[in-house]
Amino acid sequence: MHLWKESQDSIIHRIDTAIAFLNSQLNDWEVMKTERVAFELIIPTLFDLLEKEFGITFKFRDCAALLALNHKKMSMIKDSMIYETQSSCHHTLEAFIGKINFDRLVHLKCQGSFMASPASTAAYLMNASVWDEEAEQYLRRVTSHCEKYGNRGVPTFWPTTIFASSWVICNLLENGFEANKLDKYCLDRIKDMLKRALTIQDGIVGFAEHLLPDADDTAKSLTVLHYLGDSPSVQPLITIFQVDTHFRCYLEERNPSISANCNVLISLLHVSTPEQYTDQIVKVVTFICEKWWTNDGMLTDKWHLSWLYPAMLVSQGLTLLLYRHNDDIPLPSLLDNLIKDKVPIVLFQLIVRILQSQSMETGSWGANGSRQETSYAIIALANLASLPFVESIREQIDVAIARGRAYLQSTSHTNSTEVESKELLWIGNQNAEEIINRLVEFVNLINTHPRIVTASKFDQDQLQLELKSFILAQFKQCEDNMRLEAQTSMISFETPRSSYFRWIHTTAIDHFGTPCVFAFLTCLLSNTHDGRADFFPTSEIKYIVRDCISHISIKSRIYNDYGSLRRDREEKNLNSIFFPEFEGLQNRTDTELKEELMHIDEYESKCLDVSMMELRRIATQKFGTSMGNRLYEVIKLYYNSNTIYQQIYALKDIVTRS
Structure with missing residues (x-):
């Protein structure tokens, strides 16, 4: 009993500490500036569950704004989107606990899951009145697949075959690799998979086969097929996802994504006759430029935490636009002030922001020296460096790219060392971490x-x-x-x-x-x-x-x-x-x-x-x-x-x- 009392006291202390932390963070939270997928659905539901089950409540400055967003989003969701067909709601079924009848969802499973989401599938299992063996097996496959990564976590979505394949191939082929020098067997398999998925779903796809289509994955898949010598139609992409001022990523989305629109632009510019889609190109370019002009800080996007990801895509899309325009491809309705003024200004300002945000000490980008963010910045600068109007700062760009590459090379070497250090069991964890940190500092000092x-x-x-x-x-x-x-x-x-x-x-x-x-x-x-x-x-x-x-x-x-x-x-x-x-x-x-x-x-x-x-x-x-x-x-x-x-x-x- 004494041991249990101590354990209970410890748990209560941890709960109190967590509540204090959340109160502090919530009071500083600017809800209207937040760009995260479905946060306005999930967070209010979590608050409701904490209040109903444990009597824990939170009041904070932007609470009313959050509830208003929640009400607006919920009012857009019809019963048919929950019970009749796949929709983006099935990404986040945990947001509907206590609000829907989970027993009516069984026919919307795909290979045991709901939208390939472990969280949604787990929410369904916990709230359906009858245990679902197929859903359980899906979760077991996910956890088994993730065991090799060692952190006992699971991804937001799994599997992501179309997303993973199309993004990787695009990144390789857009940054110096040549298709004829990559593994032909693998490329042919990916090409066949994308063509099959597009055929089955009438020209549009999601992040995995048979899942809800979206503009982002569709655009990337079309771009990959163009790179690999195919000529798929972009018309279904336009028909399904185009709206008055931009392209929607999902049909029911509350706010648009700049990264998805950049991928749509790149896809439209890769077709053999882009002049057929001038209206759509102008629409997307105008949307991207307006987003930049009206943004008071770095670009934000709901699909990525880093501003450098949309920055990279903006650099790729708008740079490709200028080159296609200069290649004498007729784009008659492109307004002069757009192609001659706004686009170059956006790109030049983008260069300046990227250069200014590089770490003077390490040559990296991102708050914690992220290799991913550093890679985004290097790709963006490499695209922008090819433009004729950046000649006056080309030397600064070259040095920034060189320092970024040196940082990536140094962390790559350090990681191989870190793997070996983990095998040296005689080093305590704290000492090993200190050694690795010193090695990183040493390598960065030399390489930069x-x-x-x-x-x-x-x-x-x-x-x-x-x-x-x-x-x-x-x-x-x-x-x-x-x-x-x-x-x-x-x-x-x-x-x-x-x-x-x-x-x-x-x-x-x-x-x-x-x-x-x-x-x-x-x-x-x-x-x-x-x-x-x-x-x-x-x-x-x-x-x-x-x-x-x-x-x-x-x-x-x-x-x-x-x-x-x-x-x-x-x-x-x-x-x-x-x-x-x-x-x-x-x-x-x-x-x-x-x-x-x-x-x-x-x-x-x-x-x-x-x-x-x-x-x-x-x-x-x-x-x-x-x-x-x-x-x-x-x-x-x-x-x-x-x-x-x-x-x-x-x-x-x-x-x-x-």
Whole structure:
């Protein structure tokens, strides 16, 4: 009883905390500025259930405005939309608890679900008088499908075959990919699925087969088929969804979607004879421009939380419009002030807003450095950069895109590291998170450096590879240290993953960071050398330079291990001398082992001398004495700076002990 009382007190405290939080948030909520699908239906129903079942009530500033929206929406919903045919109401059946007879809905199921919505299907199961095995099996399929994602959540809708396929293919083909270089079998399957769905539903589709059609998915599907060489008719899209000033996404929607209208515009502009649909094109372009002109902040859309999603679609649609118009395609009723004034102004202002909203620190977009929002911004800027009237700020656009791409690349590498870090069970969750955060800061600091983002593409790519190897080598060294620590003796490493030769050429030098530092230096040098050209000009020179850096890196690691042998034994850090290759003769002193390590260093010095001589010979032969000597001197300078540290290590271990 005592345990139960404590648990009950804890629950009451949590409820009180939740109520206080909701009161605080609701008092700041501006209902009339909210753009979220069906919020005016769902939230009032939740309030009603809390009041009826638990006596919890909420009063807040915009409560009357919310109830007015709810009343307006409910007045639009007829019984036939609930009980006779599929409608957008079936997306959110949880909003109708206590208001409808759920037993009358059974014939509107599609493959066990209501509009492929787990929430709606669950609401039906909880409120129907007879348990529905088919609906239960649908929910089991959803949860089983989502188990692999590990967060025990379910999506808003599932499955979304048409939505997922059409959006992905459009994004690929609109941003540099070519259909003939993608998997033909997969493209043919997607093409057949879209054609079949359009045929079955008379030229319009929803986000999955046999579900309620909408303008958004229909427009995207038509665009994909045009990309893949088909010529589907856009007339059903126009007939069903066109209204006086715009296109509706769903027939019963309360307010229009700018993203859906952008997708409609793009679809209309992809037909072979867009002049047939001039009236519709003018209507949609006017709607988009008016939305922009009358918006007092960033664009909002009910289908997406980020303003950058509709911004990306506006940039794609209006840029395509200008190009189709300039291609001498007759669009006679396009008003001059629309095509010559309003559209360019909208696009130019869009560029400015996107540039101004980029993070100065990381190069990302979005409040939390979202990769998705950063991708939207990059795609938008890439479209806008092709326009002739942005020439005066093209350099700023190029730098912004480069910094955004660098951020995406850095977070991609960090994510692969994060996966590995989750497998290192010896790190506590809090420590692991702190390590990952520091890695993100470190990678972003390098990749957004002004001199790095303007280096040649090859030199930037090499830096990315070396940076990834450097980070992963830290984890590999930690794992090796753990295995070493588990041993009863520190004389020899009993479980090496490779030979000493392979280790010293890979993990050892990557962990030490010498190749990564040189890749960073190369990017800095490429800024001072023939614009954005690679600093080392040919594949042969690149190869010899890489060989030189490999020898320099090995020598640096050898001297590090030479100087830190005693510390490494005490702290159980993997050292060259711990490898089985050094066991050979038993019972040798550390002095003898270190002397043997120096013999390997002497060999590396001879190899380095040969490589350096060959670099100088080939570089001067191909590029002349001045250029050849310059390339040679860069490597020589890097070697000399490393030699200073090597000599210091030989005298004294300079690394702080842990």
